[in-house]
Amino acid sequence: MRAAEEREARMALGTLVEPGSRELGLLVRSVGAPEALARAVGGFGISPGLAGAVQARLRIAGVDGSADVGAELAEQMGELAERLGARIITAADEEWPAVLDDLVRASREGNMLRRDTDPPMCVWLRGPLRLAETLKRSVAVVGARAVTGYGGYVASEFGYGLAECGWTVVSGGALGVDVTAHRGALAGGGATVAVMACGIDKAYPAANTAVLEQIGDEGLLLTEWPPGTQPHKTRFLTRNRVIAAATRGTVMVEAGSRSGARNTLGYARLLQRSAMVVPGPINSPMSVGCHVELRQPGTVLVTRVEEIVEEIGSVGELATPIQGAGRPEDVLDALQARILDAVRPRKATTAEQIAAVAGVSGRDARRNLPLLEELGFVLSGPDGYRLSSPPRGPIGEEEER
Structure with missing residues (x-):
């Protein structure tokens, strides 16, 4: 029965008082919704502003303040909700x-x-x-x-x-x-x-x-x-x-x-x-x-x-990091990328010349240039190496075919 009274009182208060009222909320938490409704309707223990606002709403609702306001308003609201x-x-x-x-x-x-x-x-x-x-x-x-x-x-x-x-x-x-x-x-x-x-x-x-x-x-x-x-x-x-x-x-x-x-x-x-x-x-x-x-x-x-x-979200619901579009040279390590940067696009140069431009040893250049050729980044000829145009593709592509 108390739960029903609490529900009815809250429904009535939701009709009689503009939502969010801090004064009403404190009162309900202090004395419960049925008692808060009684005070609001009776105009005692509340501010004049709140009391006046409640009386204005009671008149519009056509409810007699001496009646069981909670039950009457709750019944009206229930019927209206059903129709809607x-x-x-x-x-x-x-x-x-x-x-x-x-x-x-x-x-x-x-x-x-x-x-x-x-x-x-x-x-x-x-x-x-x-x-x-x-x-x-x-x-x-x-x-x-x-x-x-x-x-x-x-x-x-x-x-x-x-x-x-x-x-x-x-x-x-x-x-x-x-x-x-x-x-x-x-x-x-x-x-x-x-x-x-x-x-x-x-x-x-x-x-x-x-x-x-x-x-x-x-x-x-x-x-x-x-x-x-x-x-x-x-x-x-x-x-x-x-x-x-x-x-x-x-x-x-x-x-x-x-x-x-x-x-x-x-x-x-x-x-x-x-x-x-x-x-x-x-x-x-x-x-x-x-x-x-x-x-x-x-x-x-x-x-x-x-x-x-x-x-x-929950723990583990992580966003995938945003990454730029992949490029063929992304498969290269730092040394290989440095050597590739030193290869000229049209004129062939020797491994030693490429090593000097890249700032690496001749041994490193001679070891990595054949791999760069295999991957399609460079072409070799009698005079040395030059860039291919365009490269064949990233590492692993040949093995997948």
């Missing part, structure tokens, strides 16, 4: 991801947005996947709405590649980098979660309606706000803390100097998640924020999916 094909989970449910509780550490001194970063009271979900399980191997891919061709390419490749590697791609469903990463993950046959800043019944932005519907059918749509809630500027910043907390790390693909993606990356650092950034052209306004963040201690520069997985 959604579900509601709280910290009292098995599906709840414990990583969201880390948000108790994200509160900072300063204005309301910096202070009010507490874990959600409840979240609304639409989609077939189980939230806690889906987030076990997840990474956030965020960035600018005004994405460039470069940023779009990177976000798509990252979304697709991470999905192929079995990682869930989490983003905000917005225009630009967000929706491109979601599309990449869907194309890669992987899981993706869109964390929304509005009600579960709102497809925002409208241009992304088709993608958001597909995510709701194949992945997960997630929001802290009840149905009917409109997206506001501050709500985007508030939801960013959930994106950062839900994942093992955040990758910022493109970001202007005032991009909200930097806000998400900041939460990742506060929560001791990996903060990863993709560099861009130094003259691109859409990469200014990336380059500023790359100067922050602990930020990891990433350019490939393998590097992301190496940063946030």
Whole structure:
């Protein structure tokens, strides 16, 4: 019974109080959700600001404060969720991801947005996947709405590649980098979660309606706000803390100097998640924020999916080092390469002359020039050796034929 009361109270508080409230979070952790709800509805033991906000929401919900508010609101929300094909989970449910509780550490001194970063009271979900399980191997891919061709390419490749590697791609469903990463993950046959800043019944932005519907059918749509809630500027910043907390790390693909993606990356650092950034052209306004963040201690520069997985994956999930294209002369040791450098391209010279130019002994030149000829790097004649054009190929090629 207590678990049911706790769940109902959290659902009610999630409706009556704007997400992230530090005051409410401290109260719930101190006295439990049912008692916190009673105080919030009764207006005692809380600040006048919080009490007034709760009363305003109660009036809109048409709920009598003297009634069993928790049960009444929970029933309303449950019926609404059923009509919308959604579900509601709280910290009292098995599906709840414990990583969201880390948000108790994200509160900072300063204005309301910096202070009010507490874990959600409840979240609304639409989609077939189980939230806690889906987030076990997840990474956030965020960035600018005004994405460039470069940023779009990177976000798509990252979304697709991470999905192929079995990682869930989490983003905000917005225009630009967000929706491109979601599309990449869907194309890669992987899981993706869109964390929304509005009600579960709102497809925002409208241009992304088709993608958001597909995510709701194949992945997960997630929001802290009840149905009917409109997206506001501050709500985007508030939801960013959930994106950062839900994942093992955040990758910022493109970001202007005032991009909200930097806000998400900041939460990742506060929560001791990996903060990863993709560099861009130094003259691109859409990469200014990336380059500023790359100067922050602990930020990891990433350019490939393998590097992301190496940063946030298990021990041994290492990225293959990037190497330049192989050249035929790569098979030579240092002495052989030095001798080859001294061979002239057109005029034949003797082994002794080549040795003098290379600065090696005549014996070393006489021993290695026949091998260089066998490998196809030089040709011999009556007057000595000259470079062949082109060489036949790397060592071992003849043996493989």
